[in-house]
Amino acid sequence: MNLKKILQFSIGPIGAAALSLITLPFVAWFFTVEDVGRLTMLQVVLSLAVSLFSLAMHQAYVREYHEEDDKQALFKVSVIPGLAVLLLVSVITIALPFSISMLLFEIDSTLLSFMLFIGIFASFFINFLAHVVRMQERGLVFSATKITPKLFLLIFIGLIMLLNLKAEFKTLMIMNTLAVLSSLMMFLWLTRDTWLPALKKNVSIVLLIKMLKFSLPLVAGGIAYWGLTTMDRFFLRSLSGFDELGIYAVAVALAGAVSVVSSIFSNIWHPILYKWAKEGIAQKKVQCVIDNMIIFVALIWSLAGVFSFIVPWFLPKEYQAIEYLIVACVAMPLFYLLSETTGVGIGITRRSKYSMFASISAFLVNALLNYLLIPDYGATGAALATVLAFFVFFIVKTEFSARLWCAIPRIKMYILILSYVIGTLVMVLSKANLGHFYLMWVFLFVFTCLLYRSRVSENVNILKFFLEKR
Known part of the structure; x- marks a missing residue:
């Protein structure tokens, strides 16, 4: 990887950190400390969802990328197990008789629970798409996967003040969800040459077992x-x-x-x-x-x-x-x-x-x-x-x-x-x-x-x- 590629890969994390440093004080000044804490809980849950439901298959994708010729089939095999588990757990959670938003945020709201699930699914797919462009050494596109969610969040939070919306956690949650969804739409377009052909690929059981042996631990x-x-x-x-x-x-x-x-x-x-x-x-x-x-x-x-x-x-x-x-x-x-x-x-x-x-x-x-x-x-x-x-x-x-x-x-x-x-x-x-x-x-x-x-x-x-x- 040459210096140009390294710089391209560096733009994303640096830009994302800069946007976070801009967004964080803004949120701290206009929202209560309690709402900042709730936003932290949201980010923690989204992080857990990616760690848990990906089944670490994104790491298996990285490990096997140079060993497999059919990259699209490799991508499909890496996504399917975690997506199946995520769908199953989502159905079970929705059927449970308690409010997930009350458990996490101490606010009983169907809207918050709905927004949470949207954010989880979007974050799940973004995680895999980011590793696709990473292994393709598309440094600028990879950087976009890091910057865009933060940029959209900053824009949408700015709209709270611009439109004189109520500075409460529900508004913050909606803006965060819109930012993640907007990012996913962009990444789906940028990686269409991988995931669209992958839809038609057959799943290799041998490859699936090999990747799961690496990823499940x-x-x-x-x-x-x-x-x-x-x-x-x-x-x-x-x-x-x-x-x-x-x-x-x-x-x-x-x-x-x-x-x-x-x-x-x-x-x-x-x-x-x-x-x-x-x-x-x-x-x-x-x-x-x-x-x-x-x-x-x-x-x-x-x-x-x-x-x-x-x-x-x-x-x-x-x-x-x-x-x-x-x-x-x-x-x-x-x-x-x-x-x-x-x-x-x-x-x-x-x-x-x-x-x-x-x-x-x-x-x-x-x-x-x-x-x-x-x-x-x-x-x-x-x-x-x-x-x-x-x-x-x-x-x-x-x-x-x-x-x-x-x-x-x-x-x-x-x-x-x-x-x-x-x-x-x-x-x-x-x-x-x-x-x-x-x-x-x-x-x-x-x-x-x-x-x-x-x-x-x-x-x-x-x-x-x-x-x-x-």
Whole structure:
């Protein structure tokens, strides 16, 4: 994948993050903290639906893409199992004698329940279509799959103010649903050369079984990972209320800007890695990627710690706690980003069940810590629990990879990451009230550069050569 393709794939996550940063303060200023919390619950449920009902077949699609010649048939096989399960569960849920909207949003509304199901189905299809254009290396179209839902949401939310509509959650829900539906229509048009021919293809039972063997272990892992990233919202909703949930959700959403990097890297890394695996992978290449990723993660983590005091300036005073929550929230996508490189052995060896074990281990740690910490510490407890759980996720996934494939050097990496975790815990527990606390983050990054000085020197020389060549 050349530089042009990388830039095309990067536009989407960067644009989506920028639009989120515009939309979020807007919602925070004009809607109540409770409605922000309800919007968070909606996003959590949509995320769960994609993780659960896709049956992780989109990951099997990516894994087998370079192995199968008939891409349209591969797409059909990947979609059908999850769609069948989603239809069955939807019928059963509608027949149940309780209100799904009351359960999730504490608002009894048939309209909200209807909008929820529309959003789930649309998100399900968007997920698969995004992976189609990703594997076709259509960078601009893939970027559109990331930007368009956020852009439509921003436009529709703007209409609430422009048309003087009532700023309540029902209105917000309708606008969110319209945004997702509009995006789906666009993606169906852009990928018609794949899904239209796929309708006429026969389903290969052999291929279906092969893909399910790879994907089904990832379902439990995917749900566990979903729980790892979202269970804190459920605990906050039940143990602290929608106000604490709203504050925490805004902190997580702002930290989600860091997920842009994770998204860009994953979209580029997995196709390259599996192509390397087919051609015969060199361990030195992977080690180089790991070392550079550690340096990058340390840099972003330190920058978040140094400049966290700026964030509350752009939000109402109710969100002041975000100053010390933001660093913990940034750590979550950084752990995932790093584990994408240190855990490569699991994907290379097709031992996907070990990803499941890593996610379940972290899930259990997160559940226990959320239960113990949230009643007394609220959003602070949720942040602490999730940081520690992601640390466990990173360690377990890295260790499994080392045993399944090859043992990468890990001691100094663990020492460094543990130092950053301790620094984060100190900042959150002290509520950023320590004098000159930013020096701690500067020291940690200097420590990183010393530990990986040979790689830093190598990168500096590459940068010098590049600048001189220009």
